[in-house]
Amino acid sequence: MLVVRKFAQDRSAVFGLLIVLAIAFIAIFGPWLAPYPQDATVSNLSRRLRPPSAAFPFGTDNLGRDILSRVILGARGALKVALLVVAASMAIGVPLGLAAGYARGWASELIMRVTDVFLALPQLILALALAQLLGPSLESAMIALVVTYWPFFTRIVYAETRRLRTSLFVDALEGLGASPARIVFLHILPNAASPIIVRATIGLGFTILVAATLGFLGMGATPPDPDWGLAISQSRTFLPAAWWYATFPGLAILVTVLGFNLLGDGLRDIMDPRLRRSR
Numbered sequence: 001m002l003v004v005r006k007f008a009q010d011r012s013a014v015f016g017l018l019i020v021l022a023i024a025f026i027a028i029f030g031p032w033l034a035p036y037p038q039d040a041t042v043s044n045l046s047r048r049l050r051p052p053s054a055a056f057p058f059g060t061d062n063l064g065r066d067i068l069s070r071v072i073l074g075a076r077g078a079l080k081v082a083l084l085v086v087a088a089s090m091a092i093g094v095p096l097g098l099a100a101g102y103a104r105g106w107a108s109e110l111i112m113r114v115t116d117v118f119l120a121l122p123q124l125i126l127a128l129a130l131a132q133l134l135g136p137s138l139e140s141a142m143i144a145l146v147v148t149y150w151p152f153f154t155r156i157v158y159a160e161t162r163r164l165r166t167s168l169f170v171d172a173l174e175g176l177g178a179s180p181a182r183i184v185f186l187h188i189l190p191n192a193a194s195p196i197i198v199r200a201t202i203g204l205g206f207t208i209l210v211a212a213t214l215g216f217l218g219m220g221a222t223p224p225d226p227d228w229g230l231a232i233s234q235s236r237t238f239l240p241a242a243w244w245y246a247t248f249p250g251l252a253i254l255v256t257v258l259g260f261n262l263l264g265d266g267l268r269d270i271m272d273p274r275l276r277r278s279r
Contacts, residue, residue: 006270013266019259027076034069041224049242059244070226071252077227082207085145086200093153098184101161118151131219141220145207156199160192194271198264205260212253228253
């Protein structure tokens with residue numbers, strides 16, 4: 001209850017949580033919320049590039065599709081990509097960080113040096129190179145994002161495991177004959193969960209942004225998928241006259257990423273005692 005009360009006092013974190021819940025609701029019930037759900041794939045050239053109106057609050061695109069419907073339907077794809085990428089990155093990075101942090105010797109050094117190599121390269125540039133190599137598709141973009149994001153979890157978990165490795169409770173467990181696997185997964189991992197949760201929350205927003213960038217550059221989702229980044233890319237030819245074409249998908253990306261960042265910052269402030277004492 002203390003944690004909930006502290007979280008409720010952080011207005012920006014609560015605002016971020018409300019945004020995330022709203023986006024999740026839209027993603028789940030998108031086909032029923034969209035006024036023209038068939039506009040995900042069906043074009044109607046007789047109503048192309050209409051400005052915002054009562055019938056089409058966000059206007060229509062170059063193929064006459066309702067932008068509001070495509071923005072709503074695009075939320076499911078954006079969250080799906082973010083959740084799968086972050087989950088896969090955690091599945092790779094967390095065990096590697098635990099192994100490198102608890103063990104000593106060449107294996108630990110090898111894991112961290114490989115991690116440092118990936119972290120030394122700009123994530124977007126590496127993701128672009130991998131997506132181009134694999135071919136333009138949503139699956140290729142997801143693989144590229146996983147390959148470039150797992151080192152962040154490895155580095156965080158490694159640092160926390162190294163810190164906890166010298167704790168008295170670890171020495172006591174080793175003295176009692178507990179196995180390394182039991183110590184790592186039942187005692188060290190729960191104590192390192194806070195930074196992992198914070199990184200995952202912020203990573204969801206960051207992944208949505210990078211995935212939209214890949215879609216904008218033609219290396220992510222492919223037409224006629226209702227993708228936010230792809231919609232902005234297709235709107236460039238019609239700017240500035242059809243300003244609504246790029247504005248509303250861009251706002252969807254902005255609001256979603258903002259929500260995850262605010263929520264992640266709030267969780268970080270609550271879960272890190274050092275930050276709580278400094279506020």
